[in-house]
Every structure is written in C-alpha cells, then in structure tokens.
Amino acid sequence: MLVIDKSQTYDIEEIIKQGGFNCSCGKYHGTAVNDMVISSGAVARIPALVEKHGGRKAFLISDLNTHEAAGKAVEKHLDAAGIPYVSFVFRNTHTEPDEKAVGEVALYFDSGCDIILGIGSGTINDIGKMLAKLTGRKYIIVCTAPSMDGYASATSSMIRSGIKVSLASVCPCAIIADLDIISSAPEVLLQAGLGDMLAKYISICEWRISNIITGEFYCEEIARIVRSSLRKCVSSSAGLKKRDPEAVKVIIEGLILAGMAMSFAGSSRPGSGIEHYFSHLWEMRSLQFHTPVHLHGIQCGVATILALYVYDFIRMIKPCRQKALDYVRNFSIDTWNEFIIQFLGSGALPLIELEKNERKYDRQKHAERLEVILANWDEILDVITEELPPETYVRQVLAEAGAPVSAAELGHSADCIRDTFIVTKDIRDKYVASRLLWDLGYLDEAAGYLKQKAGM
Numbered sequence: 001m002l003v004i005d006k007s008q009t010y011d012i013e014e015i016i017k018q019g020g021f022n023c024s025c026g027k028y029h030g031t032a033v034n035d036m037v038i039s040s041g042a043v044a045r046i047p048a049l050v051e052k053h054g055g056r057k058a059f060l061i062s063d064l065n066t067h068e069a070a071g072k073a074v075e076k077h078l079d080a081a082g083i084p085y086v087s088f089v090f091r092n093t094h095t096e097p098d099e100k101a102v103g104e105v106a107l108y109f110d111s112g113c114d115i116i117l118g119i120g121s122g123t124i125n126d127i128g129k130m131l132a133k134l135t136g137r138k139y140i141i142v143c144t145a146p147s148m149d150g151y152a153s154a155t156s157s158m159i160r161s162g163i164k165v166s167l168a169s170v171c172p173c174a175i176i177a178d179l180d181i182i183s184s185a186p187e188v189l190l191q192a193g194l195g196d197m198l199a200k201y202i203s204i205c206e207w208r209i210s211n212i213i214t215g216e217f218y219c220e221e222i223a224r225i226v227r228s229s230l231r232k233c234v235s236s237s238a239g240l241k242k243r244d245p246e247a248v249k250v251i252i253e254g255l256i257l258a259g260m261a262m263s264f265a266g267s268s269r270p271g272s273g274i275e276h277y278f279s280h281l282w283e284m285r286s287l288q289f290h291t292p293v294h295l296h297g298i299q300c301g302v303a304t305i306l307a308l309y310v311y312d313f314i315r316m317i318k319p320c321r322q323k324a325l326d327y328v329r330n331f332s333i334d335t336w337n338e339f340i341i342q343f344l345g346s347g348a349l350p351l352i353e354l355e356k357n358e359r360k361y362d363r364q365k366h367a368e369r370l371e372v373i374l375a376n377w378d379e380i381l382d383v384i385t386e387e388l389p390p391e392t393y394v395r396q397v398l399a400e401a402g403a404p405v406s407a408a409e410l411g412h413s414a415d416c417i418r419d420t421f422i423v424t425k426d427i428r429d430k431y432v433a434s435r436l437l438w439d440l441g442y443l444d445e446a447a448g449y450l451k452q453k454a455g456m
Ligand SMILES: [Zn+2]
Pocket: 023, 024, 025, 026, 027, 029, 219, 220, 221, 222
C-alpha cells in the first residue's frame, strides 16, 4: 500500500499505478484513472489500452474539429489492430453539453460497444462521461487540447433545462494526451488551460481559509500536489505561445493532476474557488440573456486577477464585530432574492433553494462564524500572504501567453463585475471570499473597490 507523508515528494505515476495513496491526513485518496499516457505519438498506444481495459468493440465520440485533429488517427490505429468500432461525430459547428447532445449520441449508441472513447476536450469529454455513466461502459479520453482540468474527474459540467449544473458521471480509466496533437490545438485553448491552472492560487487559498472558518476538511498533501503543478505551469507559460511541446506537456499534466486532486479531496476545493464562480455566473447569464461568454479557462484566468483584487481589499480591512453584526441585521433576504432573479433570471431559482437548506444568512450562524473569524484573523491573513501572488504577476503570465487579462476584453462592464462578485457567495455552498466579506459587513465596500479596479 502506497503511503505518502510530508517528508516525501509524491510520484504521480506510482499513485496512478496503485489507484491512490494513504495520506498523512488520515484518509485514503483514490483515483479511478489507471493509465495516463502523455507523450509524442501517444495515440499509437490506444489499441493496447482498449484491450487492457477489456474493450472488444469501441464507441468513439468526436466533433468535426476533434475528428480531424485526432479521431482519424484513432480510427487508423484501431483499424490496424483489428479492433472494431463505431464512430459518432457531432456534425454541427457548436455542440453544447445539454439534453440534445446527450440524447443525440445516446440514440446513435451501439449497445454492442463495450468501451467508450471520447476524443476532444471540455464539451466532448463531459458528454462522453455522461454517456459512459448512462450505458455503464468504461471510458477512455483522448485529449485534443490542454484547455481545462476536467479530464480526470468523475463529474460532467452540463446544461440541464437551460441551467448550468455539475452532474456525477464517470472517471476515465485511461487518459491519453498525444503531444503532437495537443500542441497543435487552437491558441485560445492553450491559453484557457493556463487560466484554469492560475485559478488554483485562489482555490487553495480559499480551501485553507474555509478550513479555518468552517472546519471543512483540508489536506496539505493534496494542496502540495496542486501547488507543485501550478509552479511548473507558470514557469513554462512563456513556451505556450511558441507551442513548445515541453510547455504544453507541463500544462496538460498540471490540468490532469488538478482534476485528480479534486477526486482525492472528494470535492472541487483543490481546483476551484471564487474565480470559478465568476466564470459560472457569466455562463449562467449568457444562457438567460445572451451576454458575452468565453471558454471556461479564459474566464477563470481573468477572474483570478479579479479575485486577487478582492484579496488585496481583504488585506486592507480591520474586522469589527459591531460593524459586522449591524450589517447582517440590516440584510434583507427578500431584497437579495429579487436582486439575484434580476441578475440571473430563472437561473437564480436553484440558488434560492440552496439557501433554504443551507441558511448561511441565519443570524445565529453568522454570529458564530464571526467569532471564529475574529479569533483567527491573523492566521487568515497569513494564509493569503502565503498562497497568493501579486495581481501584476498573474496578469503578466497571462499576457505572455497572449490571453485576455481584463473584464473589458471579455465584454463585461465594471458594473457587471461588481454584481457578479456579490452573487458569487450564493452559487454553491462553498465558503469563498465574498462570504467572508459578507460575514464581516464589508461586502458592498469590497464590491465598490473591485468595480473601480475592474474599470481601470
Ligand atoms: Zn490527505
């Protein structure tokens, strides 16, 4: 049994081979990923991996772009190995991970296929994992771009009844990233992967803060795995613009590990914090109001800069018990609900339901959290100092890769940024910076500060 403690550096290949490790936090952290192949020419390994995982006939899912980029090569290798397959290609130019796409691929599914191969990145992978869940088949992902961290996760980010939801699906048993293929991915997908990695500065910081304030489980070993991947990604970001295969390798590895870290933790904490909530909210608004929307990782990159402004504000404040209690006494849940309905349309309804169960706005619960915050303020500030780089640094890393760095580049006004920020506290049940600021009675001032920074 593999055991990892603070004195060791982890060996991810060994962790995957063993299916997980016994951690110094007292938990066993498992992953269902048995094989991870990241190399030049990795697609040639597909027939052997299909056979290793018991596949006799494969069902391939791709779209027009990913079929061209990788699907044809996968088919060629399966043909050469004499493994039969059915290849489904989404023919429309833009596929959303929704009922229509899952329904369409399900109607074409050949029940004689005993293994599913997703060939793509975000959307194709989300749909492929859902189909694997619905059909009970094993799932292999052939990555076509280092664009997001969902490869090693057992959830799919879907749109259901017009609302963005995260659903339990299936973790791939094998992840194949052929550097010859992913290095040729469109530039914006490479930039998106970097943005999704930079988000990890915030997610680890908020995970630790939540551990202090709410007692939520935190594991330093998992955080260490994510930090180390993040460091490598940042130091190779300059190579992305040149499509240097080594830089691309570091990014895809970082993204796969970040996804795996989330399965280790049993939550999205190691990989997603308030910056992801900005991104989710922009997607939710675009579904309702057709406002601008960009790739997940592109949005996360810009939102990481916005989150760093928010933490700059947190560093400047002096918590005050009376101010916080007065603020919460004057808070009206009815007025608040009206605001989020206006901001998100029917997308606000699940948020309102969530609060009915969670009751984070309950005055007694607030008073208890406030005492913990006041008693641990110095420690919270230390976490922020330890985990977060200056905003200018992240801006430079993104700019070097040619990625957007401002809300304006994404088509959002400073007012929209302010409103998005204050709604981030409601979209999931995680304790993030906006909740901390609400607890301290500083939310509106922080929102004003962010609006001013975002507008500059
Ligand atoms: Zn642990």
